[in-house]
Structures are given as structure tokens and as C-alpha cells.
Amino acid sequence: MNSVQSVVSCLDGYDPDALAVDKAKEAIRACLTPVADVERVAVRAALGRVLAERIVPAIDVPAHDNSAMDGYALRFADLKPGADSAFQEVGAAFAGRKFDGKVGAGQCVRVMTGAVMPAGADTVVIQEVVRAEGGRIVVPAGQKAGQNVRSAGEDLKTGVAVLHPGQPLRPAELGLIASLGIAEVEVRRRLRVAFFATGDELASIGAPLAQGEVYDSNRYTLHGMLTRLGVEISDLGVVRDDPAQLEAAFHKAAAGADVVITTGGVSVGEADFIKQLMAQLGEVLFWKIAMRPGRPMAFGRIGKAALFGLPGNPVAVMVTFYQFVRDALLYLSGRTDDYTVPLLKVPVMAALRKVPGRTEFQRGILSRDANGEWKVRLTGQQGAGVLRSMSEANCFVVLEHARGNVAAGDLVSVQLMEGLA
Ligand code: AMP
Ligand code: MG
Secondary structure, eight states: OOOHHHHHTTSTTOOTTSBOHHHHHHHHHHHOOOOOOEEEEETGGGTTOBBOSOBOOSSOBSSSOEESSSEEEEOGGGSOTTSOEEEEEEEEEBTTBOOOSBOOTTEEEEEOTTOBOOBTOOEEEEGGGOEEETTEEEEOSOOOTTTTEEOTTSSBOTTSOOBOTTOBOOHHHHHHHHHTTOOEEEEEOOOEEEEEEEOTTEEOTTSOOOTTOEEOOHHHHHHHHHHHTTOEEEEEEEEOSOHHHHHHHHHHHHHHOSEEEEESSOSTTSOHHHHHHHHHHEEEEEEEBSEESOOEEEEEEETTEEEEEEOSSHHHHHHHIIIIIHHHHHHHTTOOSOOOOOEEEEEBSSOBOOOTTSEEEEEEEEEEOTTSOEEEEEOSOOOTTOTHHHHHOSEEEEEOTTOOOBOTTOEEEEEESGGGO
């Protein structure tokens, strides 16, 4: 990864104490280099991976002209314009079993969907419109030349690249690769992400809760968010606010990982030694981001790994993850498509208070009103520690940096959470 300070200080309007969300994203990207290692995997195992090669068809798909419908294949030239035409049925073709002869003048062949077009025929008339009369097949007027025929190569053409490096492989791409008869593809290796939670007050599930303690939930939301992104995870547990234990954890995390994520310890009220330690072990910047929740965040490098020091508050962890870490991980994974989560404009049901000068990610519920129109409302309490607000929400209401108070009925930007996975 590139030297952090020298990269970010070149960015226009970079201010670590009042960093706009977009600036922070830009700064993070500028410091990262996508993983280069590739591996070959079987098609099924490629789901969710990032393609590392160009896929160039060695065959046409479909390989032959074939019928798109059940019906009769014939020569268009044999149809009388404006009148019924009678044909002699000379055979049949099925998907996987072709007609061996040739269709001559006044002849037709019964064809099923997917059957290779019989030689000589150029047009298929669907079975529903023909009638059998005196041993002949009668076709009404109004047919079009070449209708109901799928031409060879109309899906994929030999030699014309169809998939490119940097594309994520979704179910459609798996099918497409299989349709070319390809069994293995080259993909970027998976990212390795190590994480731990910091805090003297944290108890682990399974242990009783002592006075003043809270159960650690951040490692579980991180587990979920990282797993959905398809990265290899290494959960290093809860680490006390103790210099020696933290140092050991940072070393262990950075040793095998591309990215290290921590939660807690970066807020103003935290003991300074955590920040000193992070800064000492690598190159780490401490940001105050103009956003809510999630104002304090550390970003930098520990050893060879990129470091995200997320805040401790459970909602802030999720918001900073979705806004910054997700973007960084997809970039690092080699994705070259646009993976920005789209913002939809939706009317808000009640007025919202908002001060200009920071981006807010309020938790919303997008639903349809009695008229079937999509509307958004907030979940209850919006505190950075109220994880229930994330659980009740199905979207973020994104209130832009410069925006002030919002009146009921105004359009607001909404980011669906499902797209964030
Ligand atoms: P910090 O950023 O370390 O000052 O933590 C801010 C708040 O988040 C405190 O109330 C912590 O108790 C809480 N917190 C920190 N880490 C966790 C965690 N892993 N799980 C749940 N709450 C946490
Ligand atoms: Mg703490």
C-alpha cells in the first residue's frame, strides 16, 4: 500500500479534522492497491469472485440456427402473399435430434423449440396458427421471413470477448461461462481480513456480565458484513485496552491480512496510548469525519495491511463499514464495475432535523402507503449505540452534507441495505 500521509496530503481540500464523507472515500482509495494474485477455480466456486481473465468464446452460442418455438419449419419463399399456403410435412426435428433431409419447395418439417433448423428452411410458423387439412399443413397469410428462428451466435459470438477482468461473477455469469463449455476460470484471490474489538468493558457471549460491562456485539456485525462480502476472515476476539495486548493483537492481525479492522479506541475520550500505538506500528491517520454516526475513524497501514480503526459504538461500526470499508474491500478485491449503492429519491413521512455541514445516515423503513406509493420513515431512536435501529431499518436515509432541516413530504435519498451485502 502507498504511503498514506504523502497520498492524502495531495488531495484537494483534505482536512483530517473535518473530512467530508466523499473526501474520506477518495483518500482511502488513493492509498490502496488491488490484490494482484489470481487462482483458477471451478465454475461453481467462482460465484461472488472477481474475474481475472477475459472470457472469449471459442464457439457460437447457440452453435446452430434453431427453432425458437414449437411449429413448422419451411421456406418463406413458398408462402403465397395474402393467402393460405399448403405444405407437405416431410419429417420432424427435436431438440437434440435433427432432421437429416433437406426441406424442398412446398415442404415443411415439424420442429420443437431448440431443434436445429432443418437444411433449406428459413422460417418457423408456430403450431397454434396452422391447420391440418387433407393430409397437408395449411399456413395462413401474414408470416414474416425468418420468424421464430434463433440464429447461431446470437447470444455469444466466437472471438468476441464477453466477460472482462474485474467483473464480479454472479449467477448469470456462471451460467454464461458454462454455456461456453468452460469448466474453470481465473479469479482474483480472496481478500484476507483480520479484526478485533477493543475495550476494557467488553464481555464475550457465554460469560456472565459483570457490573459495568457490555457484551461485545461489534465482532458479530463485522462477521456478518465481511462474510457477505465473501472475504476470508480471521476473528482475533476481544482485546483489552492494554498496550502489550494490543500490540500483540496488531502484529498478529497484520501478519497474514490484507486488511485489519478494529473497533473502539479511536474516540476523543479514549486513552491516547491506543492511538500512539497504532501510529507507532505503522502509518495511521486519525480522522474526524463530517458524518453522523461515525465521526472518529482511523485509517492507515499497519505492516503491509490497510487499517480501519472504526469507532466503538455499534451503529457507527456498521455505518462506517458500509460507507468506507465495503468500498475499500471491493476496490482491493479487483472489482472494476461500479459498485456504488444506488440512492433512490423517496418522500419522507415526517419532518427531520438536520444541521448542514455533515452527512447523516439515519436508519429508515421504506414501505408502501395505502396508495401503493413508496415512502420512508425513521426507525425510533437514532443514537449511535442503538443497534436496534439497524435491525428495524431496511434502508439508510442519507441526508447530504449541505442539507438542512427536511419537511414532511420532501424527497430524501435512500440507500437500501440489502444492496450493501
Ligand atoms: P469507544 O469508541 O471505544 O469509546 O466506544 C464507544 C461506545 O461503544 C462505548 O459505549 C462502548 O462500550 C461501546 N462499544 C465499544 N466496543 C463495543 C463492542 N465491541 N460491542 C458493543 N459495544 C461496544
Ligand atoms: Mg473503548
